[in-house]
Amino acid sequence: MAAPIAIMQEASRYSDVTDCVTCEKKPSDHVVFIKVHKAASTTVMNVMLRYGLSRNLTIMLPRRYNCINELGTVSKRDVLPSITGKYDILCNHVIYNRTAIASFFPSDTKYVTILREPFEQFVSGFMFYRYVYPINYLKNFTSANPVHEFLSNPRKYEPANPMYSFTNNRMSLDLGYPDVSFKNMTYLDGFLKKLGKEFDLVMLAEYFDESVILLKRTLNWTLKDVLYISSNTFSKYKAKLNISVNDRLAYRQWAKADYALYQYFYDVFWRKVYDQGATFFQEVRTFRYLRKLMTDYCQQNRFIRSSVDLILQETDWSPDITITKNDCRVMLTAELNLIENMKRDYMFKFKDKVTRLLHKNSSWVYDYATKKLKHR
Template identity: 35%
Template sequence: MQDVDKTKDYSKCSEQTDIVFLKVHKAGSSTVSNILQRFGSSRKLNFVLPKKTSHEYGYNYIGEPGDSVYAENILPVPTGEQYNIMCNHVTYNSTAFRHIFPMNRFFYLSVIRTPLEHFLSVIRYYGYSKNSYIQNILSIRNGNPLSEYLKSPEDYEPIIPYFSYTNNRQSVDLGLPIDAIGNVSAIRAYVDIIRRDFDFVMLLEYFDESLIYLKRKLCWSYKDIIYHPKNSRWNNEKHTLSVQDLDRLRWWNSADYILYEELHGDFWEKIRNAGADFFDEVLHFKRITEMVRLYCANVDVTDDLEVKASRWEANFTITAVDCLMLGLDELQFLDKIYFENYGIVQTKPI
């Protein structure tokens, strides 16, 4: 065990409270949203909230599919106050975002994953939905359904491109115009905009590393970034992709591959500059996360969990209430925030 540095000044930096999080479908964004929702709720910060009827379709989306964030599709901030956190689904638009979230005040954050794992996650997750076009793909009986889909994906795609989760969805969420898909020069130019605008893009495959970097960058605590994975589903069907399938996927999702490969390099450059003890802290955080997971899994828990001080942070406590907040799904927490910020009761407030 590492010796505790008793001379460590745990309050030498100021935590960042103004965060724009651009959610990307099936890239761990609901898990990140829970982190931000807990952080903002515990500090009574102002969230950006969709101007929508209680639990209507797309209740956690700002605007309609393809819309960005505008004053008319979000609830106004209370008089004399300002927005602090945005973590709902919305399509990125640099001009619209800058107007409401000045880049000199807000930390711009997002998360992506490898296009292959994204594709497989979409199939696993939306394969449960009977109304999803993914069901049509999985219903193909002529050989491997994913192989058949990748031979001619246009034949199975939704009529409205913004309803597709398999056609460069990560890039589309991050604002790549639909008509730019397939145009390599336009894609690279747009990726440069994302690299310019976003302070940090997490990689789901390196989630703990991403969170420790974020903790250091935002001057947050372990308690702020502890997480329970959200929206993970798995069906029993296994689909093996051939080398030819992978080539076809790379062609079909060329924008997502370019996006990931460019931002992957940026990610590791930031990590290399994060400090000599960075990976030691990542390992320490993994241990804390497992401790909290086991503690919260105990339904009969009565005593608080005391996490000892380390050379990175002072000691802190996890309670049964913390476990409850960790366990809330995105929509449950959204109901809670509507009530806390505006007194709007969507369902029974928690």
């Protein structure tokens, strides 16, 4: 095997800090990440999956596609069964329902989610579900600026069932807002306070690296655990839009719940950051430097059959970090492909136990499992 590449750390060193702020605490192996649509959540999901795979944890996987349930419930019929009876990590799409989700996870589970500035999240969702994964109510606009056309009269275009909308306070819906019609805003204050108590961390997409370092510290993970390569970015069509101030004002009136949600957790986020002290920003700067080295390495070696490992040398925030070709492969694998690969591995690894468990709960899943196994 070829010798690894050693990369010297050029960022400033700080002798008064150690590898991690909470080194002596046990890392959290039980994490629920609520994946909010079009808020950089696919990148966070990849971090969660890599952590679970590297430690042989039980990851809750949906039985169909990449979504567990988007109707506000979670049942055994929605997920592949756990061999141990409990799960360690959840990071696929599901509407947040604390009672339903908590029944599958240990009591010490940490709860995390992510939000994005509401107008940016709306535009990203609008264009994604218009061009990339077209849905009926968004793909039929004919004007040069479909966002402006939609905002001129949102109720004219919205689906009859708000659960199928990606443009009506979608972040609040993903987090379980109790009135999906968003006609009764009296729930809002209680909803925000409830989420504030139940979530250990709410990340912000606009401050992604700061959010990732908060995630690392909240979960007591290592710097390598939270390294990432951005996933599912989408800007091809957005550049063609001519967004006006009036468009932004119209959306603010339409998405009052999402704006209140974002502002509430924006304030919470920065209080958490400032509580970390000055070393927090030093760690963020070091993290960005290491992440760039890793991203360059992974991109440059993406199509090379064999390559040497990358060694990111010791910093005040971590010992030497080894990045392998396999690390890069997992980081660069698209979400749907990664989930499908994990399902196949799951079926093959536990084929005898799984087919019995699946047959007990659902005959169509049993058929699905046995067909998959025959093609291994």
